[in-house]
Amino acid sequence: MVLHSVGDLARSFVQTAQLARMKARLDGLGQELSTGRSRDPVSRLGGSTERLSMIDRHLAVLDRGLDADTQLQSRFGLVQTTLETVEIRRGDLAEKLVTLTGAASDAALDAAAGSAREAFAAIVDTLNLRISGRSLFAGAATDRPALASAEEMLASLNGAVAGAVDGADAIRRVEDWFEAPGGGFRVLGYRGDDGAKAELRLGDGTRVDWGPRADDAAIRAVLTAAALGAVAAQAPGGGDPGIRAALLTEARDRTVSVAADLAGLRGRLGRAEESVATALLRQAAERTALSVSRNDMVAVDPFETASRLQETESRLEMSYAVTARLSRLSIMDYLR
Amino acid sequence: MSLTASLNTAATGLLAAARGTQVVSENVANGLTEGYAPRRLDRAAALHGGVRLSGVTRQSDPGLLADRRLAESGRAAADLVSDMCARLERLAGPAGSDADLTRSVAALEGALVAAAADPVSAVRLTSVVDGAGALAGAVRSASDGVQSLRTQADDEIARQVESVNAALGRIADLNGRISTAAARGAETAPLVDRRQAEIDGIAGVVPVREIPRENGQVALLGGSGQFLLDGRIVRELGFEPAGVVTAGMTLAGGALSGLSLGGRAVPGGPGAGRLAGGSLGAAFEMRDVALVQAQAGLDALARDLVERFAEPTADPGLGAGEPGLFTDAGGLPDPARPEGLAGRLRLNPLVDPSAGGDPARLRDGLGATAPALPGDPVQLQRLADTLAARRTAEPDGPARSVADLAAGLVADLGAARLRAEERLGFEAARWEGLKQAELARGVDTDAEMQTLLRLESSYAANGRVIQAADAMLRRLLEI
Numbered sequence: 001m002v003l004h005s006v007g008d009l010a011r012s013f014v015q016t017a018q019l020a021r022m023k024a025r026l027d028g029l030g031q032e033l034s035t036g037r038s039r040d041p042v043s044r045l046g047g048s049t050e051r052l053s054m055i056d057r058h059l060a061v062l063d064r065g066l067d068a069d070t071q072l073q074s075r076f077g078l079v080q081t082t083l084e085t086v087e088i089r090r091g092d093l094a095e096k097l098v099t100l101t102g103a104a105s106d107a108a109l110d111a112a113a114g115s116a117r118e119a120f121a122a123i124v125d126t127l128n129l130r131i132s133g134r135s136l137f138a139g140a141a142t143d144r145p146a147l148a149s150a151e152e153m154l155a156s157l158n159g160a161v162a163g164a165v166d167g168a169d170a171i172r173r174v175e176d177w178f179e180a181p182g183g184g185f186r187v188l189g190y191r192g193d194d195g196a197k198a199e200l201r202l203g204d205g206t207r208v209d210w211g212p213r214a215d216d217a218a219i220r221a222v223l224t225a226a227a228l229g230a231v232a233a234q235a236p237g238g239g240d241p242g243i244r245a246a247l248l249t250e251a252r253d254r255t256v257s258v259a260a261d262l263a264g265l266r267g268r269l270g271r272a273e274e275s276v277a278t279a280l281l282r283q284a285a286e287r288t289a290l291s292v293s294r295n296d297m298v299a300v301d302p303f304e305t306a307s308r309l310q311e312t313e314s315r316l317e318m319s320y321a322v323t324a325r326l327s328r329l330s331i332m333d334y335l336r
Numbered sequence: 337m338s339l340t341a342s343l344n345t346a347a348t349g350l351l352a353a354a355r356g357t358q359v360v361s362e363n364v365a366n367g368l369t370e371g372y373a374p375r376r377l378d379r380a381a382a383l384h385g386g387v388r389l390s391g392v393t394r395q396s397d398p399g400l401l402a403d404r405r406l407a408e409s410g411r412a413a414a415d416l417v418s419d420m421c422a423r424l425e426r427l428a429g430p431a432g433s434d435a436d437l438t439r440s441v442a443a444l445e446g447a448l449v450a451a452a453a454d455p456v457s458a459v460r461l462t463s464v465v466d467g468a469g470a471l472a473g474a475v476r477s478a479s480d481g482v483q484s485l486r487t488q489a490d491d492e493i494a495r496q497v498e499s500v501n502a503a504l505g506r507i508a509d510l511n512g513r514i515s516t517a518a519a520r521g522a523e524t525a526p527l528v529d530r531r532q533a534e535i536d537g538i539a540g541v542v543p544v545r546e547i548p549r550e551n552g553q554v555a556l557l558g559g560s561g562q563f564l565l566d567g568r569i570v571r572e573l574g575f576e577p578a579g580v581v582t583a584g585m586t587l588a589g590g591a592l593s594g595l596s597l598g599g600r601a602v603p604g605g606p607g608a609g610r611l612a613g614g615s616l617g618a619a620f621e622m623r624d625v626a627l628v629q630a631q632a633g634l635d636a637l638a639r640d641l642v643e644r645f646a647e648p649t650a651d652p653g654l655g656a657g658e659p660g661l662f663t664d665a666g667g668l669p670d671p672a673r674p675e676g677l678a679g680r681l682r683l684n685p686l687v688d689p690s691a692g693g694d695p696a697r698l699r700d701g702l703g704a705t706a707p708a709l710p711g712d713p714v715q716l717q718r719l720a721d722t723l724a725a726r727r728t729a730e731p732d733g734p735a736r737s738v739a740d741l742a743a744g745l746v747a748d749l750g751a752a753r754l755r756a757e758e759r760l761g762f763e764a765a766r767w768e769g770l771k772q773a774e775l776a777r778g779v780d781t782d783a784e785m786q787t788l789l790r791l792e793s794s795y796a797a798n799g800r801v802i803q804a805a806d807a808m809l810r811r812l813l814e815i
Contacts, residue, residue, distance in 0.1 A: 004783065005780035005782075005783035006776050006780055007374075007775050007776050007777055007778025007779055007780055008367055008368070008778065008779060008780060008781055009367075009368065009370075009775040009778045009779075010772050010773075010775035010776040010778065013771065013772055013775050014772055017768060040430075041430070041431065041432045042425075042429075042430050042431055042432075042750040042753070042754060043754055043757075045431075046754075047747065047750055047751030047754045047755075048747060048751070049429075049430075049431030049432065049743070049746060049747045049750050050431075050740075050743040050744060050747045052431050052432045053431050053432070053436055053438035053739075053742070053743035053746055053747070054438070054739060054740075054743055056432060056436065056438060056439055056442065057438050057439070057441060057442035057445070057739045057743070058442075059442075060439065060442035060443060060445070060446050061442055061445045061446050061449060063446065064445075064446030064447070064449045064450045065446075065449050067450060068449055068450050068452075068453030068454065069453070071453060071454060072453060134456055134710075134711075139709075139711065140455075140708075140709035140710065140711035140712040140713075141709045141710065141711065142456050142709075142710050142711040143456075143710045193709050193711070195709075198711075198712060198713055198714055200453070200713065201452065201453075201713075201717060203449070297432075298432055330781070330782065331781075331782045331785045331786065332781075332785065335785065335789070
């Protein structure tokens with residue numbers, strides 16, 4: 001007898017459970033459709049989510065790397081522009097000195113020395129440029145100026161040249177001031193970082209040099225060329241005109257020859273700039289590729305989700321209709 | 337057979353119909369009552385004529401009931417595990433979300449890259465300190481969360497033990513009342529209904545088997561054959577809650593309590609032993625195994641962070657016992673307390689402004705005696721390399737970076753949550769099927785209405801017999 005009846009609660013139990021499940025699925029699909037992302041990427045990836053975590057990490061680090069390299073690119077750009085200014089000054093001075101000969105008049109020598117002194121001061125000022133409070137040519141010691149003031153350096157140079165006996169001696173004294181290990185440039189002229197140049201790391205793992213410093217050989221050569229002429233403005237060797245002439249003709253020659261050194265320095269900086277640009281491109285490409293991978297893992301296809309949503313919706317509606325229909329069916333309505 | 341005999345017989349028929357109607361009304365009234373077993377009136381032909389009512393029986397299928405109770409245990413256990421695993425996953429993940437621990441590692445890596453590119457910037461140095469502080473904070477709060485879950489598991493065990501003991505007391509009491517009522521010949525069905533509900537309540541916590549005893553009493557076997565109750569004799573469960581559970585406290589170490597039955601430790605192993613299989617066993621499993629493993633994973637990550645930054649390659653100026661960027665409460669990892677290191681992970685106070693330190697020390701090196709040049713990137717590059725380097729923690733283990741460790745930890749928690757959800761789905765489906773079959777044996781109002789119709793006509797027919805016999809008797813008297 002028991003087998004011929006089905007308890008009332010059985011049907012309502014099943015229906016309630018089914019309705020609850022369908023509504024939960026509907027909610028989930030709705031959320032996926034509106035966010036465009038899977039509601040549970042972990043289950044989509046079957047629990048092996050290391051790749052997703054590492055992609056996220058990679059993307060975060062790439063973003064910072066791109067930022068950092070962009071900033072480096074603009075710093076190198078500033079340095080390059082500054083070096084161009086130095087080159088212009090060198091060029092101007094070379095033009096002004098080109099007409100000088102060994103037999104020039106005092107007035108001509110005065111004028112040339114004055115130009116050289118101006119050029120020296122202008123180049124030192126340019127190299128002492130600070131951007132946002134940081135020196136560009138002082139290496140890692142960005143809180144200090146790259147060079148001492150032009151007056152300080154010239155005062156020291158003039159002191160060094162004061163006892164010169166002839167032109168060649170004077171020239172050698174100026175050279176020694178700049179080049180000798182214990183010379184005036186090392187001791188008081190250059191104020192920046194004189195340690196080994198640090199290597200900078202770009203975001204794609206390549207390395208570039210820190211960049212030009214005021215104690216680089218090419219810069220020293222340019223300063224020497226201008227200084228040779230600048231010391232001639234005072235009275236070197238007790239005012240001997242022969243020494244003055246020798247210094248200024250040497251300055252005339254060197255101002256032309258250092259163009260190659262300066263160009264070499266700018267060329268090396270240009271190659272560093274190229275490395276940075278390449279690194280930026282590589283990182284941008286990697287970023288795009290990683291973003292695509294991430295989307296593949298996490299994003300949902302909106303069309304598929306929308307059609308599943310519609311299907312679940314209609315099943316829910318049918319379930320409601322069936323529930324209502326069945327609840328109206330009872331023997332009670334047929335008795336009397 | 338005389339006419340009076342037929343009158344008596346018809347009277348028994350009327351009584352049976354009336355009694356039957358009473359049973360129908362009881363069934364219909366209780367149609368929606370959970371745990372109510374439909375009553376049936378038993379009739380047999382009486383020896384001296386008429387119908388004899390031999391009693392009202394409860395319609396229930398003991399086999400189905402036992403199966404459903406076992407499924408209930410499995411489902412309750414899977415439910416507890418699934419809930420805890422979901423909360424555990426949220427402590428360090430889920431993967432791909434903003435709470436993913438790997439992202440904290442990545443933020444620190446990014447901050448170091450940015451600072452190495454522009455070492456002069458105080459803002460960038462501060463953001464390295466912030467990033468490192470955030471990573472340490474995330475690890476610490478995950479560790480705190482794990483221990484909080486262990487405390488909750490411990491509290492849950494205490495609560496469940498109390499509820500089982502209370503239920504056992506009530507069942508023993510019901511056993512007594514049922515046996516008294518049965519001896520008197522009174523109705524026992526409502527008491528049996530109530531006892532069934534109480535036993536169902538225990539079934540989620542500990543798997544139970546019901547064994548019938550004399551006079552309608554029952555005995556209960558828990559788990560794999562441990563007597564919980566026999567008639568009126570109860571063996572109570574015993575458990576000492578720990579209050580607050582912390583990382584070093586374990587069952588083996590004696591700081592946490594196990595389960596006792598009737599005053600003696602439960603046989604069959606640590607935790608719930610032979611009483612495992614329901615939510616009680618699951619709570620022990622979480623407190624003593626799964627959550628301890630999770631804590632160990634976090635501790636390994638914290639230890640790696642402290643150790644790798646204390647190596648000379650990370651900071652050449654550090655002395656022998658000096659910690660680097662990350663510390664175990666200010667120093668190197670404490671060998672006496674390996675568990676819970678994750679809860680003690682802190683930033684080195686030398687770089688932490690809130691502890692009187694200076695972020696510029698990151699650039700100088702923690703062991704350095706003189707400050708570095710403002711544009712010097714070398715030490716910051718070392719720190720970035722240290723974070724990203726692949727390093728083996730154990731001698732034969734794989735070489736992993738900090739991000740690898742974090743991603744692995746997050747993946748483990750996610751996989752555990754998925755497995756627990758799958759298990760719950762399976763157990764819930766099994767339970768639903770059995771529950772539905774059980775409910776199908778409940779009250780069917782349509783069937784009761786049909787029975788009522790039959791009873792109505794039976795009553796009318798018996799009444800007609802009485803009328804006819806009465807008319808015949810009167811005819812006799814009129815002669």
